[in-house]
Amino acid sequence: MFASVTRSVRSWPDSWRARPRYAKDGVLAATLTLLAFVPTLSAISAELGDLPQRPPDALAVALALGQSAPLAMRSRWPAACLAVIGTAFAIHQALAYPSTFGSIGLYLAVYAAGAHQVGFRRRLAAVSTAGYAVLAVVLVGLGSPNRVPDFLAFYLVLVVMWMAGVGMRKWRADEAERRRLGADVARAAERARIARELHDVVTHHVTAMVVQADAAQYVIGAAPDRAGAGLAAISDTGRRALTELRHLLGVLEATGESGPVDRTPTLGRIGHLVEQARLSGQPVELAEHGEPRPQAVDVELAAYRVVQEALTNAMKYATGRRTTVTVHHHPDRIAIEVTSDGSTDSAPVVPSGGRGLDGLRRRLRMLDGELVAAGRPDGGFSVRALIPARSQA
Template identity: 55%
Template sequence: MTTARSLWGRIPLRWWRRASVLIQDAALAAALFFLAFIPTLSVIGAQIGDLPERRAGLVATALVLAQTAPLTLRRTRPAVCLGLIAAAFAAHQALGYATTFASLGLYAALYSAGAHLPRHRRTLPAAACVGYILLAVVLHRLGSPQTAVDYLAFSFALCGFWLLGHGVRVHRAREAEQRRLTAEAAIAAERARIARELHDVVTHHVTAMVIQSDAAQFLIPSAPEQAGQALSGISDAGRTALTELRSLLGVLEATGNHGPARTVTDRAPALGQLTDLVEQARRSGQPVRFTEQGPPATPPPDVRLVAYRVVQEALTNAMKHAPGHPTSITVHRQPERLVLTITTEGTGTSPTLSARLPGAGGGRGLIGLKERVRALHGDLQTATRPAGGFEVRATLPVQGRQD
């Protein structure tokens, strides 16, 4: 029984929320009109002039209707609404009819003009001020006992409703602007993230393909079997790159749909896929030693993705700037963090690589990784080794990002 009553109570509320603004405002106008004929509410209303009361009749009823019916347009045509109601209110006061609840329509019209007027927000208040001054002059000539102070005090009340609506409009505009800026920032952040993903995917796989193709050119005459392996590695690298690029394109397509947006972390690689990177580097002629320490664990997708990209970028740099030198990868799983250490040996450090290290003014890949690690409240350190070569060390909290 309680559920049924609750359901019947929700149905009118849903219908009211879905109704057009004309229907909602028409209901307000109708309610104000009928309430104007309740005697106990006659003491509530807007009144200025205090002229001798005239007996109500057909004209008074028409003026009551004229002070309420235009509220139907209070949000769609606020200037027209205010003009009609203000004219009806002035005529009602000048003719000396008794105050009715319908006179509150003037306050509602002033509020609506301040809140919903799309343009002429300076012209309409100026015209309203001129109209009010003319009304005060007419009432004074008709014998109103009100003084200039009384008219001034009533004008403050009228201005108060206008300013209230104006304040609501400004607040709504600020909220809309804040939502727009937030949406733009989110789009920009996602674009930057996708750009970093594209950089990582293209740079790593294309580098591997170029190195293996160069090696295959020299191996074809003397070692056809090894050349075949190099060509096979090129094919595998191309397929992997296409798979990752299709995934990124799927993210872009989903972002443009009306459904829930996907992010680049939705298909984050597992840490187990690091072995694929290692095998690819080995097929490219880079000696790589891979070691895992600690109990098996499954960090959040954003942590797995950044960990994968750190190893990928380090291997790319090793293949480009220290080809043929041993590279060691250590993944150390701890209860609260994941530590990745990638060390490439060598007899010296490439000047190009030194310029790419974070803090040296270059290196889009490593600097981009440093930003991504910081976003997870982690730490990324890159440095050249005294004995030659370089090292990349990343520390990632297993709980991922904490905003």
């Protein structure tokens, strides 16, 4: 029972999308039905028999309705629509009633069968062709002046309408496939983005907590009166990590609720990163040049992540070594350089997966920026980033 309910719920969006199409079919059917009784439009019709016309009667009215009203179900039941309209058209031609604009419904029904019929398409085409052949034989028997080329020409028109519907069906299928692939790519890109964010948040804060915990163990043995500051730094780092993780989880949940603006790290909060690194025992100097300007969120976040990842690597590989963070605010770009002293061959404080810098390079390439990370000639390591400026919209 639960499975059937789940399938029903999942089918709701499809039915919602289908309702406008069904409504359009109803409007088309009603419009064609009204125009079928406009005398001046009777010259525009699908005429096949060319038999001497008989006066219209109630049956003629019913047949006119039968060639237009069934278009209301042309998308939902295209085969039934074609069967009803085709039968009404055949009887109308065989009884030689006056021409009606409603006979155009035959073309629309054939098009709808090619565009919307899902199963038994070949069988439907074969049955329709056989029915048309029978109608041609009956009309010739009733004295129709048309000959084989005339009936073939009319049949080719119907084939063109069918193929037009088939082409539209294929185009819609291709378009749906493109949308599906686009959605898959977008979901993969979003998962990759969230993975990078999680990596940056967890790696930085956990590294800081490990360094602070190691320092606290040393302080407890050497200077117990200073142990409280180290433990407080660990607690503060943990709270920061939880705050950012909650924000990312909120994004993953996609509840649609807008969170506080200050939850997204920005370029202006680089000072907090530097202060956190200092609390971990890493001597960090911060220098900013130029006038900071409000930037787009992705630019601000990218700059923040560059400094965060660079400081994380400094705490991993150059623990206790002097580190310098320099930010240049140019009118058209933001230049960031983070350098650390000491050998880059030392073992990291915590294991490294090697994903941080690669993720940063991909992030900056999406912003038309670049990232260069390399060892310094005099020892140590440097990370240089160039991010094009983009005003906040």
